[in-house]
Amino acid sequence: MSIVSAQQLSKQYVSGDITIQAICEATFTIAPASFVAFVGPSGSGKSTLLNMIGCLDPPTSGKLEVVGKEVTNLSPSESAAFRGENIGFIFQDFNLIPILTVFENIEYPLIMVQNWPAAKRKQQVEKMLEAVGMQDQAGKYPSQISGGQKQRVAVARALVTNARLVLADEPTANLDRETANRIITLMKTMRDEFSTTFLFSTHDPKVMNNAEIIFTLEDGRLQEKNHNHGGGHA
Numbered sequence: 001m002s003i004v005s006a007q008q009l010s011k012q013y014v015s016g017d018i019t020i021q022a023i024c025e026a027t028f029t030i031a032p033a034s035f036v037a038f039v040g041p042s043g044s045g046k047s048t049l050l051n052m053i054g055c056l057d058p059p060t061s062g063k064l065e066v067v068g069k070e071v072t073n074l075s076p077s078e079s080a081a082f083r084g085e086n087i088g089f090i091f092q093d094f095n096l097i098p099i100l101t102v103f104e105n106i107e108y109p110l111i112m113v114q115n116w117p118a119a120k121r122k123q124q125v126e127k128m129l130e131a132v133g134m135q136d137q138a139g140k141y142p143s144q145i146s147g148g149q150k151q152r153v154a155v156a157r158a159l160v161t162n163a164r165l166v167l168a169d170e171p172t173a174n175l176d177r178e179t180a181n182r183i184i185t186l187m188k189t190m191r192d193e194f195s196t197t198f199l200f201s202t203h204d205p206k207v208m209n210n211a212e213i214i215f216t217l218e219d220g221r222l223q224e225k226n227h228n229h230g231g232g233h234a
């Protein structure tokens with residue numbers, strides 16, 4: 001049983017006369033509740049790969065299964081429904097909604113994507129606020145909290161729908177090293193608590209040491225590097 005399984009997964013971008021092989025025949029499987037880093041320099045294909053796994057961008061060829069479903073040929077509306085049910089996203093620039101409070105930002109997917117009743121929503125948002133240590137900041141707006149706190153809110157928002165898989169594209173790129181390590185540690189704690197699979201990308205070799213499984217990317221070619229059981233030393 002795997003939560004992500006890819007066979008000879010490829011993605012090409014064609015612009016004018018130029019074809020870019022962004023991902024070249026990647027084959028890998030990821031077990032549930034894994035804590036995985038995709039590491040490579042800018043332009044190596046990290047976002048392309050995460051976007052395919054997140055059903056934001058279809059593969060050019062190959063086969064991709066996510067949370068037990070073959071997603072290779074989903075239509076845009078099928079992809080959107082599948083994402084809403086199964087996948088949480090954390091972005092490098094946090095993507096919080098500025099006019100909503102911390103509480104409302106975390107609540108948002110429960111209203112917009114999953115249509116939970118109000119009482120159940122409140123209970124779930126409070127559980128997530130506590131899990132990321134932001135219960136005292138619930139009424140603040142994003143402009144009133146730090147970058148590290150914004151990313152905590154983003155982690156809570158990604159998990160609030162009970163997503164089985166969380167994808168984080170360079171979640172620490174806009175954070176200092178110490179805050180970055182704290183966010184990665186928080187994600188790992190959330191994995192332990194909720195058994196959610198976390199896949200994150202980074203170009204920072206120090207951040208990747210916190211992962212248990214590391215894949216490297218170079219010019220669209222994927223390689224499994226090692227198993228870092230017991231975690232790293234950043």
Ligand code: ADP
Nearest residue numbers: 013015020022041042043044045046047048049
């Ligand atoms: P990374 O996230 O590791 O920086 P990307 O996945 O964004 O790398 O990009 C991989 C390659 O694909 C790069 O050469 C990039 O220029 C190219 N690329 C990414 N997205 C597009 C696009 N929408 N159109 C054309 N080329 C793209």
Ligand code: MG
Nearest residue numbers: 046047048169
């Ligand atoms: Mg990228």
